[in-house]
Amino acid sequence: MFSSEWIWCILLTLYGSTWSLTFSDYDTNTIICSQGLSDCTIENVLFSANSTVEVQMLQTGFKLCCKEDTACTLCLVIQIELYIPLEKDLGDEDQSGGDEDDKETINEKSASVTVCYKAPVGLATCKKVEFTVNHAVLAQQKQTKASMVITQSDGITFGDQIFVLTNPEQKLIAPSLDEVCSQELRKHLPECQVPKIKVFLNKKTNQMELQFGGSDRSRPSLCVQYEDKGSCRKLNQTSIPLYSVAPCICLKAWYETGQTSRRALKCPFKGKEFPHYLQPNMWRNVSVNVSQSKMSDGNSMLLWSLSAPCRLEGMVQLCYKSNCKEITAMQQLSEGKWKQNSKGLWEREGAFENINEQSSQCVMVKINEMKFGPFCSSDSGRWRWSLLVVGVMLLVCLTVLMIYCLHDFVKRWAWSWRHGGFVKIGRKGHVVLLSPPDEDVGVSESIDQLGSLLCSQGFSVSVDQWSRKEQCSQGPLLWLYSQLQRMDSMGGRVVLVLTPKTSERTEEWTHLNRNGEVEKLQQMKSPYSDLFTASLFLIHTHRKLGRAAERFVLVNFDTSQKNSGHKSLPELLRGLPLFHLPSQTQTLLAELTVVETKMDPSRRTRMGWR
Secondary structure (H helix, E strand, C coil), X not given: CCCCCEEEEEEECCCCCCEEEEEEECCCEEEEECCCEEEEEEEEECCCCCCCCEEEEEEEEEEEEEECCCCXXXXXXXXXXXXXXXXXXXXXXXXXXXXXXXXXXXXXXXEEEEEXXXXXXXXXXXXXXXXXXXXXXXXXXXXXEEEEXXXXXXXXXXXXXXXXXXXXXXXXXXXXXXXXXXXXHHHHCHXXXXXXXXXXXXXCCCEXXXXXXXXXXXXXXXXXXXXXXXXXXXXXXXXXXXXXXXXXXXXXXXXXXXXXXXXXXXXXXXXXXXXXHHHHHHHHCCEEEEEEEECCCCCEEEEEEEEECCCCCCEEEEECCCCCCCEEEEEEHHHCCCEECCCCCXXXXXXXXCCCCCCXXXXXXXXXXXXXXXXXXXXXXXXXXXXXHHHHHHHXXXXXXXXXXXXXXXXXXXXXXXXXXXXXXXXXXXXXXXXXXXXXXXXXXXXXXXXXXXXXCCCEEEEHHHCHHHHHHHCHHHHHHHHHHHHHHHXXXXXXXXXXXXXXXXXXXXXXXXXXXXXXXHHCCCCCHHXXXXXXXXXXXXXXXXXHHHHEEEEECCHHHCCCCHHHCCHHHCCCCEEECCCCHHHHHHHHHEEEECCCHHHHHHCCXX
16 A cells, blocks of 8 residues: 655654654555555545544644655644444354355445544645455454545645644644754755845945845845844845944845745844944934923923934933033933834833923933933924024015016016017917928027927927927828917917028918919928928918917027018018027017017007018
């Protein structure tokens, strides 16, 4: 009944106190029967079936079952003692008579026993053992034994609490992972394999760098904690800034195995002197807060709280506000209860009761002959004066800001009046900046600069040469009309860049449009001909309605044409506001900010507008 495959089994007794190394046969479900029992089989059943024999005694324990050249697993061991009565009630004639086949049948009988147990997760698991009883072998015995070995595949893990459903119920606890891994045979368990942590303090990068060894696996999971019992916070990088390094810092590293894994703990400064050059970092992370409060009897008390990366040994001293060298009371930091906050810092709180509210408002902190402080509670009278000063300063700042805003408004109002009458200054709207029909590197750079300037001044800006990808996906005309719709909802202007090529193409367009030769308009090919031609159609349409100057603006980057005037422009573009940049940049910004203009017709004529 033993298979040919041998395994290592490390047996842990029921009380978990001793280990022994033995050889044993092992399979997914293993049953070992004593003499007198044959054809033993074991199977999982969904419920506890009735046993045909009486269980006289049941003992439980655990083994580490390790197949050759493979990892070990935790096994539950159930040893059963069965009471099997002998067949002695047969008559003499039955014992003497009959043939050999009948005697063999009488001496052999099938029987079964079922044992159930429950792990922390899932339903109860039942194991049914079936066997054949050989009464001839058991003639001299009144009881026999059977052993079952149940593997980890049944959901048993280290440290689990298992209930064997007998009467009475038995409870046992599997050995913990730390207990198993503390033995010399820990190399047989993957869960015991932990990374080796190496720490390097790099002054050049101001980092504590971590390195790992001892395995060919990928980078382990990490967490950092302060103090042995502190909460461990997940660490996603392999370095820690030196300003976060403290004497009690500890690191944990482990490999993700899908199950409970043992963690390597590294406290690099435990039992060692903390580097002197890191001491200032430690003290900078120490903070003390002090406040006054009232006791139930009406007397005053001074509350203090101290937070630091590590729990500190020292004292907090109460002192006078006028002279903190004179100590009136003290409290030891080690005598109170430290607790860790959500930021991972350790906090200690305390209170000095029945203090003199007028004089005792400060504390000093003394740690390793080093003194910190004084830390004083806030003075309510001084706080009221501080509020008054802050309020006055805020009022002054608001006044200066209002003067600046009004100055800008008055300046714009004066400019608009000089250029045609009273204007209504509104919010800055949407500006569509269109390129000329010729591709010129210098002009393109100037358009980029103008677009960036408008953006910095708070305008919503769309520049055609910034939106080539959208034009390819939507089509240039759809893109332009979407920008015009946005301009209608927000208010704004279309800015057309004026160049010699712009005037030439405009004259050509005007001539073809006047003679009805629309099909030749398609021959005006350039990288921007569609947008430029569409803008001419729009100017022509708005010109008929008398609103072209309200929607379109011309800009010229060529200073040599500054004095050419509106008469030199193509007829279609005459009457549109024209600005020469960069000299008239501020004037252009003011023009684009105007929402509605009411101008005297005579002034409009003097400006060259129609």
